[in-house]
Amino acid sequence: MTPAHTRTEDTIAAIATPPGPGAIGVIKISGREAEGILRRLFRPARPREHFESHRFYYGHIVDPDTGEPVDEVLVVLMRAPRSYTREDVVEIHAHSGYRVLTRILELVFRAGARPAEPGEFTLRAFLNGRLDLAQAEAVQEIISARSDTALRLALRQLSGGLSERIRRIREALLHLLALTEVAVDFPEEDLEIVPPEETRERLRKEVLTPLEELIRASGEGKLFREGIAVVLAGRPNVGKSSLLNALLREERAIVTPIPGTTRDVIEETAQIAGLPVRLIDTAGLRETGDEVEAIGVRKAREKLEAADVVVFLVDGSQAPREEDLRLYQEVRKRPHVVAVNKIDIASPDTLSAWREALPANPVYISALKGTGLSELSRRIFETVIGHGPAEPPEVAPNLRQKAALERAAEATRRALALLEEKEPLPELLAVELREALSALGEITGEVTTEDLLDRIFSTFCIGK
Ligand SMILES: Nc1nc2c(ncn2[C@@H]2O[C@H](COP(=O)(O)OP(=O)(O)OP(=O)(O)O)[C@@H](O)[C@H]2O)c(=O)[nH]1
Ligand SMILES: [Mg+2]
Numbered sequence: 001m002t003p004a005h006t007r008t009e010d011t012i013a014a015i016a017t018p019p020g021p022g023a024i025g026v027i028k029i030s031g032r033e034a035e036g037i038l039r040r041l042f043r044p045a046r047p048r049e050h051f052e053s054h055r056f057y058y059g060h061i062v063d064p065d066t067g068e069p070v071d072e073v074l075v076v077l078m079r080a081p082r083s084y085t086r087e088d089v090v091e092i093h094a095h096s097g098y099r100v101l102t103r104i105l106e107l108v109f110r111a112g113a114r115p116a117e118p119g120e121f122t123l124r125a126f127l128n129g130r131l132d133l134a135q136a137e138a139v140q141e142i143i144s145a146r147s148d149t150a151l152r153l154a155l156r157q158l159s160g161g162l163s164e165r166i167r168r169i170r171e172a173l174l175h176l177l178a179l180t181e182v183a184v185d186f187p188e189e190d191l192e193i194v195p196p197e198e199t200r201e202r203l204r205k206e207v208l209t210p211l212e213e214l215i216r217a218s219g220e221g222k223l224f225r226e227g228i229a230v231v232l233a234g235r236p237n238v239g240k241s242s243l244l245n246a247l248l249r250e251e252r253a254i255v256t257p258i259p260g261t262t263r264d265v266i267e268e269t270a271q272i273a274g275l276p277v278r279l280i281d282t283a284g285l286r287e288t289g290d291e292v293e294a295i296g297v298r299k300a301r302e303k304l305e306a307a308d309v310v311v312f313l314v315d316g317s318q319a320p321r322e323e324d325l326r327l328y329q330e331v332r333k334r335p336h337v338v339a340v341n342k343i344d345i346a347s348p349d350t351l352s353a354w355r356e357a358l359p360a361n362p363v364y365i366s367a368l369k370g371t372g373l374s375e376l377s378r379r380i381f382e383t384v385i386g387h388g389p390a391e392p393p394e395v396a397p398n399l400r401q402k403a404a405l406e407r408a409a410e411a412t413r414r415a416l417a418l419l420e421e422k423e424p425l426p427e428l429l430a431v432e433l434r435e436a437l438s439a440l441g442e443i444t445g446e447v448t449t450e451d452l453l454d455r456i457f458s459t460f461c462i463g464k
Pocket of ligand 2: 240241242254262282
């Protein structure tokens with residue numbers, strides 16, 4: 001099939017709301033036939049010749065062949081260019097039932113539209129210049145945001161936060177490229193038009209440093225967007241499930257004084273300092289003859305391997321045992337926080353024994369009473385981010401954007417290396433600056449390929 005972005009002449013349509021019964025379901029139509037299709041299928045409650053843009057009209061969708069009403073609806077026509085795609089857009093707000101919506105959609109197709117491909121509405125918004133590529137990607141990120149912070153980051157990207165920074169870096173590069181090209185064209189003048197030190201200084205300050213900041217922000221942004229996996233591990237009965245419940249503020253896992261209570265992996269999502277966290281409670285780690293528990297222990301070890309952070313829990317009311325220390329050797333290979341639990345019933349003796357037994361600086365908590373939990377949260381945050389809870393980054397490039405930023409940074413570093421030489425060749429310098437520019441162009445979409453567009457928009461849902 002020809003890729004969607006080469007068929008922008010077509011009028012496209014799709015159901016824009018999630019499937020399933022609900023109060024309203026929306027069918028979206030975009031393209032030059034949109035208004036014609038509306039006129040063929042919609043019978044307004046009061047007959048009218050003209051539809052004003054951006055106004056709701058009440059009436060019925062009617063099968064033009066039989067005259068039979070299909071549903072009672074509200075419709076709105078948004079004339080180009082004041083619409084999401086910058087084309088004429090019609091929305092039909094019908095009742096959300098599977099059969100109702102598919103019947104209306106069939107009528108819309110019969111009247112001249114074709115099914116929209118995933119992300120095709122947003123693709124058109126991009127092709128028609130309403131959004132740049134980074135903003136188009138932000139649309140998808142808004143939809144899939146799983147925390148308040150992720151949502152805020154995506155909204156900022158949609159309103160052009162990232163694009164603006166890229167634009168500034170590109171401008172600096174373009175300026176330096178222009179100067180370099182003068183040097184290529186008038187070699188007798190040499191690079192002396194601009195002394196290499198000054199070019200170097202500007203490249204570093206206006207290009208490399210901002211690029212490196214964005215690359216770093218991308219790493220943090222990913223954590224805020226996708227969240228982290230925190231595994232609660234330790235011997236049986238140390239209070240892992242109690243801690244899970246305390247952090248969730250809900251009785252999610254069964255807690256009993258019997259060692260070996262949890263046998264399966266329990267996962268729940270919470271937020272720690274704005275970070276979406278998957279909390280994973282596991283079976284207490286021990287040798288066991290019980291077949292079911294043994295499977296649980298195996299699963300717990302698998303989870304340990306995949307954790308972003310392990311909270312290694314010990315029972316502070318009992319003296320350290322050799323098993324604890326052995327388990328700790330396992331855990332310490334992973335990013336971890338040690339938590340000494342049950343401090344509400346621990347004696348000073350056992351607590352100081354723990355202090356000596358463990359090399360790491362533990363957090364003292366009581367899962368039962370809820371003490372020490374904010375300190376524990378802070379330490380979890382620190383372990384993954386490398387510093388304490390702070391404002392998430394202003395903008396957070398995604399993986400695709402990060403790869404392009406890294407290419408641009410590499411080219412900039414090569415340019416800087418060239419400028420270290422005694423007589424830098426302007427031709428070579430220009431090559432690197434152009435490479436950096438083209439990498440940045442891929443982020444906002446000045447430079448695109450069919451492949452790139454397909455890759456980005458095929459991850460969208462249909463109707464967006
Ligand atoms: N006093 C006190 N008791 C606690 C604390 N945390 C847990 N307990 C008790 O310790 C016992 C075991 O708690 P669980 O949360 O089931 O322990 P677990 O680590 O999940 O145990 P397994 O699932 O068997 O591995 C229960 O009786 C809890 O009430 C605490 O901070 N203080
Ligand atoms: Mg448990």
